[in-house]
Amino acid sequence: MALEKTVYIGTYIHSESLTKVDVAVDGSIGVGEDGKIAFVLRDTTEVPEGWRNAKVIRTQDHGFFFPGFIDTHIHASQYPNAGVFGNSTLLDWLNTYTFPLESSFNNLDNAARVYNRVVARTLSHGTTTACYFATTHVPATNLLADICQARGQRAFVGRVCMDRMSPDYYRDESVEVAVDASRQCIDHVMKIDPAFDLITPVITPRFAPSCTAEVMAALGKLHQETGVPCQTHISENKAECALVKELFPQSASYTHVYDEAGLLTAKTILAHAVHLGVDERALIKARDAKISHCPASNTALTSGAARVKTMLSEGLTVGLGTDVSGGYTCSILAEAREAIFVSRHVAMTDGDEAKLTVEEALYLATRGGARVVGLEDRIGGFEVGKDWDAQMVTLSSVEDAGVIDQHAGPVEIFGGESWEDKVAKWVYTGDDRNTTAVWVNGRLVHSREGLKL
Numbered sequence: 001m002a003l004e005k006t007v008y009i010g011t012y013i014h015s016e017s018l019t020k021v022d023v024a025v026d027g028s029i030g031v032g033e034d035g036k037i038a039f040v041l042r043d044t045t046e047v048p049e050g051w052r053n054a055k056v057i058r059t060q061d062h063g064f065f066f067p068g069f070i071d072t073h074i075h076a077s078q079y080p081n082a083g084v085f086g087n088s089t090l091l092d093w094l095n096t097y098t099f100p101l102e103s104s105f106n107n108l109d110n111a112a113r114v115y116n117r118v119v120a121r122t123l124s125h126g127t128t129t130a131c132y133f134a135t136t137h138v139p140a141t142n143l144l145a146d147i148c149q150a151r152g153q154r155a156f157v158g159r160v161c162m163d164r165m166s167p168d169y170y171r172d173e174s175v176e177v178a179v180d181a182s183r184q185c186i187d188h189v190m191k192i193d194p195a196f197d198l199i200t201p202v203i204t205p206r207f208a209p210s211c212t213a214e215v216m217a218a219l220g221k222l223h224q225e226t227g228v229p230c231q232t233h234i235s236e237n238k239a240e241c242a243l244v245k246e247l248f249p250q251s252a253s254y255t256h257v258y259d260e261a262g263l264l265t266a267k268t269i270l271a272h273a274v275h276l277g278v279d280e281r282a283l284i285k286a287r288d289a290k291i292s293h294c295p296a297s298n299t300a301l302t303s304g305a306a307r308v309k310t311m312l313s314e315g316l317t318v319g320l321g322t323d324v325s326g327g328y329t330c331s332i333l334a335e336a337r338e339a340i341f342v343s344r345h346v347a348m349t350d351g352d353e354a355k356l357t358v359e360e361a362l363y364l365a366t367r368g369g370a371r372v373v374g375l376e377d378r379i380g381g382f383e384v385g386k387d388w389d390a391q392m393v394t395l396s397s398v399e400d401a402g403v404i405d406q407h408a409g410p411v412e413i414f415g416g417e418s419w420e421d422k423v424a425k426w427v428y429t430g431d432d433r434n435t436t437a438v439w440v441n442g443r444l445v446h447s448r449e450g451l452k453l
Ligand SMILES: O=c1[nH]c(=O)c2nc[nH]c2[nH]1
Pocket: 075, 090, 094, 098, 206, 207, 233, 236, 297, 323, 326
């Protein structure tokens, strides 16, 4: 579909570094027909020569353009269970809630309904890139890839592999089945998006307890042979860590289990990393593997509190993951908030340096996530040559103090706020009502009903 040359005028905000958010008041960004940023101008809303015929889109009220969010870990198939976890912890949660739900994706109608919904919903929250776990089912996993492509969401789509410690009705029968099914899903994406421009397949061993050493070694070989990225879980819960020790007595640590299988590389995304030892973090750093921090899930399943500031100070690459449905929300904005609050609980025992700031949380949600998925040259910020993966955020003024405009959302701008205050109000009190439009690679993929662009 051909895109129109477009100039986005108004304030734009993005992370300049881990600790600094750059606010460019009254600037403009030009996006070409290829969906890429052609120019970025500060302090002028003038449309430059050569762009006078371009479409113009302006921010509204106290709004701003912000990079699209990157969800580095979400289970698309678990979306119907978002908010449903009771008082369970990881291992019983899997058996009680998760495996029965995931096994229902042998039904393609069910898969179509859930996957269309989760992609539409995450887009509406400003998630322009998502790393999805699907299920073991090849047709349903391929359907998820098709749906992401049709709806225009940048996505990493993984067919889940698991050949033990799960019910008979939901597991791979053999190593060969797991590898062959993974290959079929890789081949499917190669057919629909040969350059992996929007959709990328991802090799997905569920986690060490549900994968034999043989299946992980075979998937490690596939990872090395194809160069296709890999995603899994690591060190989420203490009982899980003890189980891994018992299942892999020869391995020095949980991290070594993946390393010995050839699954720990610069293209590996590890979700959780709550209980990692110093040596494990050093090994992850040495391999340049990436971390998806999932604070809402870690709180919901009482898994623990990941030491994010420690990982960052040691030079690890970290992004945010909603981990639906261990996590209750598919909003990365909410996840940023959760990350800040979990870090404050860590600070109550470890000291103030453990606290994440608003700026750091927003970095993790955008540039950090981009590095986690290996797309830091294409997404995560507004620079010439990057793809226009962006959201338009709208914050409303308090007009009539006695009237609540439900449509406008809960962020209240009274008038004296600095830009720093406005961003903080968005992070702490905002929701999807503030995300009024979303673009991926220049294509409009979501807009609030009635919005005139
Ligand atoms: O948060 C999680 N969600 C899952 O589905 C899962 N499977 C293994 N370990 C897991 N952790």
